[in-house]
Amino acid sequence: MRNVLYRRIPRDFKKNWVKYLGMLFILVSTIAVGSSYQAATGGVTKYTDDIVENNLQEDGYFEVTNKISNNDFLHFNEEKINVYENFYASENTYEETAKVLLFNERKSIDIPVIFEGEFPKNHNDIAIDHVFARARGIKIGNSITLVNKTFNVVGTVALPDYTSLFLNNTDLVMNTQNFGVSLLSEEGFNEIEDKYITYRYSYRYQDRNLENKDKKTKYEDMVKYLYTTGNSVNTFLPADQNQSIFFLPTDIGSDAPTMTAFVYILVAMIAFVFAILTNSNIEKEAVIIGTLRASGYTKGEIIWHYLQPTLIIALLGSILGNILGYTAMIGVFCNFYYKSYSVGPIPVTFNIPMFLLTTILPVAIMIGINSLMLWRKLRLTPLRFLRKELKSGKDRKARKLPNVGFMKRFGMRVIGQNRGSYITLFSGIFLSSFLLLFGIGIKPMMEHYTKTVDESLSYNYQYVLKAPTDVEGGERLYVQEFKTYFDLGKKDIGVSAFGIKKDSQFFKDAYVSNGISISSSLSDKMGLDVNDKLTVKDSMTDKEYTFTVNKIYDYKASMSIFMDQETLLKTMEKDEGTYNCILSNEELNIDQSCLIRRISRNDILGASDQLLVSFGTVLAVVNIFSVIIYLVMMYILTKVVIDKNALSISYMKVFGYEPKEIRKLFITPSTIVAMVSLVVCLPLEALCFKYLLIFLSSMIDGYLDFFLPAWVYLAIVGIGIVTYAVINIFHLRSINKIPMTDALKCRE
Amino acid sequence: MKLKVNNVHKFYGTNEARIEVLKGINCEVLDGEICVLLGPSGSGKSTLLNIIGGLESADEGCIDIGDFCTANMKERELSSYRRNNLGFVFQFYNLIPNLTVKENIEVCAHLTKNPLDIDDLLKTLGLEEHKDKFPNQLSGGQQQRCAIGRALVKNPSLLLFDEPTGALDYKTSKEILDLIEKINHKYKNTMIIVTHNSVIGEMADRVLKLHDGMITSNKLNESKVPAASLEW
Ligand SMILES: Nc1ncnc2c1ncn2[C@@H]1O[C@H](COP(=O)(O)OP(=O)(O)OP(=O)(O)O)[C@@H](O)[C@H]1O
Numbered sequence: 009m010r011n012v013l014y015r016r017i018p019r020d021f022k023k024n025w026v027k028y029l030g031m032l033f034i035l036v037s038t039i040a041v042g043s044s045y046q047a048a049t050g051g052v053t054k055y056t057d058d059i060v061e062n063n064l065q066e067d068g069y070f071e072v073t074n075k076i077s078n079n080d081f082l083h084f085n086e087e088k089i090n091v092y093e094n095f096y097a098s099e100n101t102y103e104e105t106a107k108v109l110l111f112n113e114r115k116s117i118d119i120p121v122i123f124e125g126e127f128p129k130n131h132n133d134i135a136i137d138h139v140f141a142r143a144r145g146i147k148i149g150n151s152i153t154l155v156n157k158t159f160n161v162v163g164t165v166a167l168p169d170y171t172s173l174f175l176n177n178t179d180l181v182m183n184t185q186n187f188g189v190s191l192l193s194e195e196g197f198n199e200i201e202d203k204y205i206t207y208r209y210s211y212r213y214q215d216r217n218l219e220n221k222d223k224k225t226k227y228e229d230m231v232k233y234l235y236t237t238g239n240s241v242n243t244f245l246p247a248d249q250n251q252s253i254f255f256l257p258t259d260i261g262s263d264a265p266t267m268t269a270f271v272y273i274l275v276a277m278i279a280f281v282f283a284i285l286t287n288s289n290i291e292k293e294a295v296i297i298g299t300l301r302a303s304g305y306t307k308g309e310i311i312w313h314y315l316q317p318t319l320i321i322a323l324l325g326s327i328l329g330n331i332l333g334y335t336a337m338i339g340v341f342c343n344f345y346y347k348s349y350s351v352g353p354i355p356v357t358f359n360i361p362m363f364l365l366t367t368i369l370p371v372a373i374m375i376g377i378n379s380l381m382l383w384r385k386l387r388l389t390p391l392r393f394l395r396k397e398l399k400s401g402k403d404r405k406a407r408k409l410p411n412v413g414f415m416k417r418f419g420m421r422v423i424g425q426n427r428g429s430y431i432t433l434f435s436g437i438f439l440s441s442f443l444l445l446f447g448i449g450i451k452p453m454m455e456h457y458t459k460t461v462d463e464s465l466s467y468n469y470q471y472v473l474k475a476p477t478d479v480e481g482g483e484r485l486y487v488q489e490f491k492t493y494f495d496l497g498k499k500d501i502g503v504s505a506f507g508i509k510k511d512s513q514f515f516k517d518a519y520v521s522n523g524i525s526i527s528s529s530l531s532d533k534m535g536l537d538v539n540d541k542l543t544v545k546d547s548m549t550d551k552e553y554t555f556t557v558n559k560i561y562d563y564k565a566s567m568s569i570f571m572d573q574e575t576l577l578k579t580m581e582k583d584e585g586t587y588n589c590i591l592s593n594e595e596l597n598i599d600q601s602c603l604i605r606r607i608s609r610n611d612i613l614g615a616s617d618q619l620l621v622s623f624g625t626v627l628a629v630v631n632i633f634s635v636i637i638y639l640v641m642m643y644i645l646t647k648v649v650i651d652k653n654a655l656s657i658s659y660m661k662v663f664g665y666e667p668k669e670i671r672k673l674f675i676t677p678s679t680i681v682a683m684v685s686l687v688v689c690l691p692l693e694a695l696c697f698k699y700l701l702i703f704l705s706s707m708i709d710g711y712l713d714f715f716l717p718a719w720v721y722l723a724i725v726g727i728g729i730v731t732y733a734v735i736n737i738f739h740l741r742s743i744n745k746i747p748m749t750d751a752l753k754c755r756e
Numbered sequence: 757m758k759l760k761v762n763n764v765h766k767f768y769g770t771n772e773a774r775i776e777v778l779k780g781i782n783c784e785v786l787d788g789e790i791c792v793l794l795g796p797s798g799s800g801k802s803t804l805l806n807i808i809g810g811l812e813s814a815d816e817g818c819i820d821i822g823d824f825c826t827a828n829m830k831e832r833e834l835s836s837y838r839r840n841n842l843g844f845v846f847q848f849y850n851l852i853p854n855l856t857v858k859e860n861i862e863v864c865a866h867l868t869k870n871p872l873d874i875d876d877l878l879k880t881l882g883l884e885e886h887k888d889k890f891p892n893q894l895s896g897g898q899q900q901r902c903a904i905g906r907a908l909v910k911n912p913s914l915l916l917f918d919e920p921t922g923a924l925d926y927k928t929s930k931e932i933l934d935l936i937e938k939i940n941h942k943y944k945n946t947m948i949i950v951t952h953n954s955v956i957g958e959m960a961d962r963v964l965k966l967h968d969g970m971i972t973s974n975k976l977n978e979s980k981v982p983a984a985s986l987e988w
């Protein structure tokens with residue numbers, strides 16, 4: 009015979025639907041966020057993996073002044089390398105600000121993927137990279153003038169050799185505004201004037217299982233061959249050095265651990281709230297449990313009974329969350345990728361380990377925490393349940409309270425009896441307002457960071473050179489990139505050593521004749537002080553160097569050390585007087601071929617702006633989320649107090665207490681706890697934020713100063729108060745609904 | 757089923773505060789007997805009943821019921837002992853508020869393979885027309901009937917009542933006692949009824965008197981009075 013106890017569950021759901029729905033909502037959205045993130049990230053990973061073979065992504069390209077000969081093709085073929093024409097025309101001044109490459113139709117390499125619309129067929133058709141098209145507001149059906157010709161935009165595409173749009177391979181950040189690629193029909197491409205055309209050849213190794221070192225020798229052989237055969241090579245870029253190709257696959261999923269942690273913290277919190285709910289339910293039903301146990305129900309049967317609501321919500325949340333994640337929510341994250349990366353339609357992948365991670369694990373966490381709590385509670389004897397002695401021995405005695413008015417004393421008792429709920433309320437408020445603080449605060453903090461970097465940065469352009477060049481102007485120095493072990497982040501971080509002269513214009517007062525001076529941001533991040541030792545490593549040679557810090561130089565723009573130029577050169581065994589870097593306030597006219605890297609002020613500031621742009625959606629999600637969590641947490645945890653005291657409230661009503669007085673007894677304590685928690689939590693949250701920041705900074709190469717303007721704190725408290733006020737309306741209604749007959753009928 | 761209490765001692769508290777609540781109880785209740793346990797408040801009636809019911813363990817001595825002996829039983833065994841042999845009825849009815857009368861009874865029917873026929877039982881209890889009501893829609897007497905039904909549905913060999921009429925008025929109390937008697941006739945369960953109302957002893961087969969943790973009298977009742985004719 010089926011146990012009838014299960015009939016209580018739908019009735020319980022019906023009676024407490026606000027509570028359960030709220031929990032379900034948080035759970036569903038948490039899991040939806042987690043699963044859609046996993047699905048989208050998995051999809052992009054699959055896409056970048058797939059295009060390597062399915063779309064014949066190149067292993068590299070070279071550009072030559074004149075077309076290569078048939079013999080050259082034959083030679084490469086003998087070397088088991090397939091080389092294909094991949095010609096393009098370049099428009100350098102699209103709407104005066106952007107560079108656009110127009111590629112010929114591709115048949116054998118870097119096969120494009122259609123995003124929207126169709127491939128160009130006619131001579132005046134063009135398909136534009138979708139990221140660039142979105143950034144510049146180009147729509148299908150628009151006309152567009154490039155390389156002196158007007159084209160009809162018939163589609164948007166993604167090119168396998170441009171999954172990230174880097175204008176120069178030496179650039180620090182992608183540039184989706186000012187650089188785009190596009191595709192023409194063969195007919196259309198043939199109509200373009202020769203002066204716009206660049207002869208690019210893209211190649212693929214026939215052997216698809218080459219080791220990296222084989223690839224390297226093959227590619228060096230190719231370069232050698234091209235030079236010796238008199239081809240004038242302008243660029244040679246293997247795929248593994250081409251940011252436009254390798255950036256996305258290496259970048260993707262780097263934030264997965266943070267995301268996963270976020271999901272699990274939330275799930276654990278939900279599990280915790282469920283434990284509180286179940287716990288208060290058990291206290292309320294102590295006598296019933298005692299009776300059932302006395303009648304012969306086993307501990308297991310009772311645990312199972314009280315576990316079922318949690319199990320149902322957990323399963324439902326996990327199923328709905330995944331459905332929502334794989335259908336509606338996935339779009340949010342895909343869009344997030346589409347905005348920044350030129351990928352084709354992201355395939356929805358179904359990855360079993362990932363799926364388990366977003367279904368089984370949350371359910372397991374919730375069931376685990378709850379059954380543990382239930383099991384502990386149910387260890388008490390049936391008799392103690394019958395006598396409602398669920399607290400440990402000491403608590404049983406009524407506590408002496410100061411001799412204040414009755415109402416006050418009663419209020420204190422309410423607080424005392426509901427300590428558990430209030431502690432959870434405190435932690436709930438702490439967690440959700442911390443999320444909120446993070447969501448709201450990260451933007452001003454990043455802006456502050458950008459501002460300090462801007463103020464601190466002493467130059468406008470930095471050119472890192474392959475070799476000294478005869479350009480006029482600028483300050484010449486020697487820069488060496490080092491790695492140093494960052495204990496807190498358990499990883500190496502990059503440190504630039506600037507070899508400067510005593511009279512350095514850009515780093516005034518940074519010069520020390522002995523040892524090194526370090527930038528204040530490095531000092532802050534690593535916790536280094538004067539006289540401390542800093543060990544750095546040259547990752548090329550694996551050689552280590554140890555320097556003594558002689559000075560902290562107030563500089564926030566980079567993780568840098570400064571030392572005498574000649575000392576640095578000697579240390580690195582370089583020629584006296586040589587340099588590899590020019591700093592300047594004006595743009596210098598240095599040939600691309602001499603440059604390793606060109607970094608402008610805008611690049612540096614843009615990096616943090618770009619971060620904010622790409623985080624925008626996520627931050628919005630976090631903010632909405634935390635407000636909802638706020639609402640649900642506050643509601644549930646304060647409702648627990650009312651539910652637990654329903655009988656007392658009913659008695660109070662019978663005794664003739666006014667609603668106002670009842671509110672004072674059962675709501676005011678919650679209000680006080682909520683408001684005090686709100687305020688008390690702020691400094692704690694700020695502290696946690698500070699530590700989180702150190703942790704976050706450990707993942708990036710910079711150092712984020714902790715900075716929160718006062719309005720952020722005010723906003724948090726404001727949102728908290730408004731949320732609580734809304735909840736109170738619900739509570740007043742539910743107090744009014746408690747019938748007086750409860751007191752007379754339901755004896756406990 | 758025959759019940760035998762062997763030299764049961766029970767202590768509460770520790771050190772100086774340690775008091776002996778039961779000071780060596782010995783008695784026997786025969787199969788199908790109604791036994792009324794009388795005594796003033798604090799004399800240890802509930803404690804003894806709880807020990808018999810396996811809700812509490814004796815510090816010394818044991819209970820023999822049929823083939824079982826409660827001494828040295830583990831919690832799990834006690835639970836199955838209760839499940840298979842016992843029905844409890846308390847002063848306060850302890851019904852599950854969001855289950856109907858019928859469902860409240862079904863909760864315990866679930867515990868046995870051969871429960872009594874529930875509709876039949878509802879008829880006996882006089883709850884037929886109330887079977888789909890929730891506890892808060894019932895009078896105290898009706899709630900107690902339901903609680904008795906819940907204890908009875910398993911058809912246990914031993915039914916324990918702790919002040920079953922303690923919360924009821926004169927008339928309702930008599931109805932409940934009448935019902936208990938009827939059930940005893942019909943199903944032949946052994947019954948122990950704890951009360952401080954000595955009149956109830958008149959309907960019993962056996963009357964035990966407890967005073968200060970000791971049995972002061974153990975008498976078979978020669979002149980049994982039907983519950984309906986009790987007066988106090
Ligand atoms: N858990 C306990 N801890 C300490 N003392 C207890 C405990 N339970 C009962 N007692 C004490 O044991 C004694 C007997 O209690 P018991 O409940 O058996 O009395 P009773 O005869 O049922 O009384 P009443 O008629 O009032 O229900 C009382 O003095 C009581 O104070």
Ligand SMILES: [Mg+2]
Nearest residue numbers: 801802803918
């Ligand atoms: Mg008692």
